[in-house]
Amino acid sequence: MPLSAVGAVLVAALLHAAWNLVVKSSSDRLVAATSQVVLAALVSLPFVIARGIPTEVAGFLAGSAVVQVAYLYALATAYNHADLSFVYPIARGSAPVLIAFSALAGLSEPIAGRGWLALALICGGVVAMGLAARSHRGLGWSLLTGLLIATYITIDGFGVSLIDDVIAYTGTLYCATALLLIPVVLATRGRQQVAETMSREWGRHLFAGTAGVGSYGLLLFASRLAPLSLVAAARETAVVFAALGGWLFLGERVGRARAAAVVFIAVGMVILAISR
Numbered sequence: 189m190p191l192s193a194v195g196a197v198l199v200a201a202l203l204h205a206a207w208n209l210v211v212k213s214s215s216d217r218l219v220a221a222t223s224q225v226v227l228a229a230l231v232s233l234p235f236v237i238a239r240g241i242p243t244e245v246a247g248f249l250a251g252s253a254v255v256q257v258a259y260l261y262a263l264a265t266a267y268n269h270a271d272l273s274f275v276y277p278i279a280r281g282s283a284p285v286l287i288a289f290s291a292l293a294g295l296s297e298p299i300a301g302r303g304w305l306a307l308a309l310i311c312g313g314v315v316a317m318g319l320a321a322r323s324h325r326g327l328g329w330s331l332l333t334g335l336l337i338a339t340y341i342t343i344d345g346f347g348v349s350l351i352d353d354v355i356a357y358t359g360t361l362y363c364a365t366a367l368l369l370i371p372v373v374l375a376t377r378g379r380q381q382v383a384e385t386m387s388r389e390w391g392r393h394l395f396a397g398t399a400g401v402g403s404y405g406l407l408l409f410a411s412r413l414a415p416l417s418l419v420a421a422a423r424e425t426a427v428v429f430a431a432l433g434g435w436l437f438l439g440e441r442v443g444r445a446r447a448a449a450v451v452f453i454a455v456g457m458v459i460l461a462i463s464r
Contacts, residue, residue, distance in 0.1 A: 189303075193413040194422060194457075196406045201426035203403035205276075207396035208263075208426075209433040212272040217264035219385040220393060222373040225260065227390075228397035229366035232359030239356040248347030249357070252340045253364035257372060259336035260365075262329055269326030273434040273442065274318050277427045277449075278327065281314030282334030287342060287420050302459055307421045309456030313449040314427045320445035338420075341407075345416040348408045358405040425453055 207224060214220035242249070266275040285307075318330070348357050373382060386393070410419045428450050434440035 189414040189418050189422070193410040193419065196410045196413075197419055197422040198425060200403040200406035200410070201423045202429050203399040203406075204423065205426040205429035205433060207399045207403070208276055208430060209272065209437060210392050210396035211264065212267050212275075212434075213438060214385070214389060216377065216381065216385050217267045218261065218373055219377055219382055220389070220396075221260045221264050222369050222382070223386050223389070223393040224397035224400055225362060225369055226366045226397070227394045228401045229362045231394075231398055232362045232401055235355050236359040236363060239353055239359070241360050242351050242353060242356050245347040245350050245357065248343055248350075249361055249364055252343045252347065252361055253368055255336055255340040255343065256361070256365045257368045259333060259340060260369065261372065262333040262336055266326045266329035266333055269329060270323065271321060271434060271440050272438060273431050273440045273446070274321040274323075275326055275330045275333070276430040277314040277316075277318035278330035279333035279337060280424045280427055281311050281318065282331055283337035283341065283420060283424075285311050286335060286338035287416060303415065303418050306456045306459040307418065309452050309459065310421045310424050313452030313456065314424045316449040316452070317427055317431060317446045320443060320449070341416065341420055344408060345411050348411060354405060354408045354412070358401060358408060361404075362401060422457065425457055428453060 210224070211217050211220045263275075263279065266279065269275075344357075344361070348354055351357060407419060407423055410422075431440075431442050431446060431450070435442045
């Protein structure tokens with residue numbers, strides 16, 4: 189895997205963990221996730237206007253937007269039931285495993301022997317971090333989130349491979365997702381609650397929304413340089429940042445089992461970096 193792809197994915201991992209930390213620490217996780225997507229769409233809109241909508245991949249964009257709405261709902265629900273340091277590793281760790289199996293079915297780019305070893309170490313480490321939690325409440329929602337992550341990454345991996353403009357694809361995707369997500373959150377939360385949350389926490393959600401755009405854009409950029417399953421696995425190092433954030437800002441416990449899991453992830457990243 190090229191070092192440029194590794195670097196892009198590590199920055200994407202940090203940004204992704206940051207916006208998940210904001211969602212978990214919010215009073216209403218679904219409203220928080222929605223406000224971030226809407227603000228991300230507003231940040232992306234000028235780029236979409238300047239670069240144009242990539243209509244040649246409209247089907248991929250529409251399909252991914254629908255899956256992203258379901259993913260955000262599942263993620264917010266999972267965070268309502270369990271800690272960040274449990275939900276995040278389970279959801280993120282299961283996704284690249286599913287993508288790897290899709291590679292076997294010919295749905296994404298195949299990977300070589302050392303890549304499979306790196307995949308096993310990274311995914312095993314992130315799942316171990318989640319399973320080290322005292323309670324497994326929210327496991328079902330976390331696994332569903334992982335399945336939806338694998339689905340939209342696979343869709344977008346195909347879509348972005350067909351065009352040259354990753355920025356236009358990412359920006360259009362956020363705008364489409366926001367248009368679909370707004371009616372869902374208004375129906376489930378009500379206009380007043382949405383307005384109150386947006387006005388009270390707009391600054392932190394603007395940061396998190398921008399981080400979300402940057403994270404996914406970097407992921408799609410890296411997917412043009414390396415196999416999708418390896419890129420997805422590499423971004424799961426975000427669980428390390430998420431565990432640190434949960435410990436530093438949310439008071440969540442990080443014990444020896446999770447520390448050992450971090451070592452597995454680090455070794456997997458080294459192997460991933462030298463895989464070509």
